[in-house]
Amino acid sequence: MSAPAIVVIVGTSAAGVSAASTLRAEGYDGRLVLLGEEGVPPYDRPLLSKGYLAGTLSEKDLNLRPASFWTDRDIDLRLGSRVVGLDPSGQSVTLHDGSSLRADAVILATGGRSRALPVPGAELDGIFGLRTRADSDALRELSGGAERAVLVGMGFIGAEVAATLRGRGVDVTIVEPLSAPLERVLG
Template sequence: MDRNTAFLIAGAGLAGAKAAETLRAEGFDGPLVLLGDEHERPYERPPLSKGYLLGTSEKEKVYVHPPQWYAEHDVDLRLGRTVSAVDPAAHEVTLADGSRLGYAKLLLATGSTPRRLPVPGADLDGVHYLRRLADSERLQEVNRSASRIVVIGAGWIGLETAAAARTAGVEVTVLEAAPLPLLRVLGPEVARIFATLHTDHGVELRGGAQVAEITGTNGAVDGVRLADGSLIGADAVIVGIGITPNTELAAAAGLKVDNGIVVDERLRSSHPDIFAAGDVANAYHPLLGRHLRVEHWANALHQPKTAAKAMLDQDVRYDRLPYFFTDQYDLGMEYTGYVEPEGYDRVVFRGDTDAREFIAFWLSGGRVLAGMNVNVWDVVEPIRALVTSGQAVDPERLADPDVPLPELLP
């Protein structure tokens, strides 16, 4: 591989595939290698805890491109190939089999790994994590065969897998260390709505729960014991306690790492020819004025487009507001913006929270920091405009559904 012309992408998920797509669309005609440690071609992760897990979406829809796309666009897709080392000085990567590839520019789209539960019994059969396509397929089988499931962690993955299990008719207990689900992300005002959503659908939700151990019989899960001594029976356990960015390659290569690979607004790392995108990138956000690592689908979809253009020396920067969505039972939601925990002084609701048809706005000093529309659609753009304006709004008018959102801006 000619290190003077080749572009390499380490990580064949959504971010890696979209970077390859953008490079070709922008006219890059040199050697382009996309390396992935899985044996599946690039796919999207949201369906793994939503439609594909529920059985409402077919497998083919999870993939980013049809299988022939890579050959048609002269993308050298190498599956089952793990990058084990990066040598920035030599402009070279080493693969797990010992082979080496040279590059002119390198994109690290290495993603993240689920955090493991550090308690006795966590290695028993029947303890599941959700990150890869095969994980989702195992959980589909669990939802068909189990009668009782315990979900540890009430973040987005925990709640979505709980909703899928309940929809399949499985008894579900969700254990969360915080008093409410999603408390750190949404704050108590909105977290209570998600707690009620799940209890209304028959989930036993236990806040303030501390897991002491996972119990088993003959090597297989049969329950979860809490720190207070109580035991919850289970045929399977799903663990969703967060993810850790895969920064090992970058750290070993001497790149700056701090809660992810530190990159600027162009997604360039501390080495000028190495870029990062997706879950692993801790990127400077020019609108928010800080570094931010975002673990959601929209970031993996859009950020690589900026990285690819920057690799081609185009004058670009990544300034899209964070965005994520969820589907749980009959609730669909989109969230736009960014709020640090306790970084707001007021939540304004527009609509009917009891009917779960509303928009929630997080404000600080009258400025809208973020908005979340629940079962209310086609409002992301005006919410984005409110956030990016940086101007104070009238909370009373903000709460009034009869006042169109665009009219709130001067």
């Protein structure tokens, strides 16, 4: 079986970047397209709840790779490209703007999303999950003048956000639906 001529990777998370890096490192020399929904270069998401939220790391500090990485490895990095459809039989990927890309192979590396609160008012301003750099920016801005914050969930990210907000002088209350912090992780 021959290698696909065009590989499209959907998602610029660490997994998407690793897939692109590994393909090139293993000798894949076909066309390689990496699609990111956000309009910013791939970044280290775990830092969003720690140093970046605290204000000790800059946007540049978050970047997973320098800008030269993509051109040096002939990886077509397309930012602000949200995938809305996959057509395996037609070998294409459809983007939010209606355009499409040919794709002999597709790797889905979109990452996870936090659960939305299933309560009335969950859509109000000041209530959000932490997944993107924009989410961390909004939380940092909001917490700058805040005296108190309520966090729902005490997984790793919740614990990190709580510690970071405490470090910024915010009183934090945590609501955890399970019987113990980190129960899903530690059992």
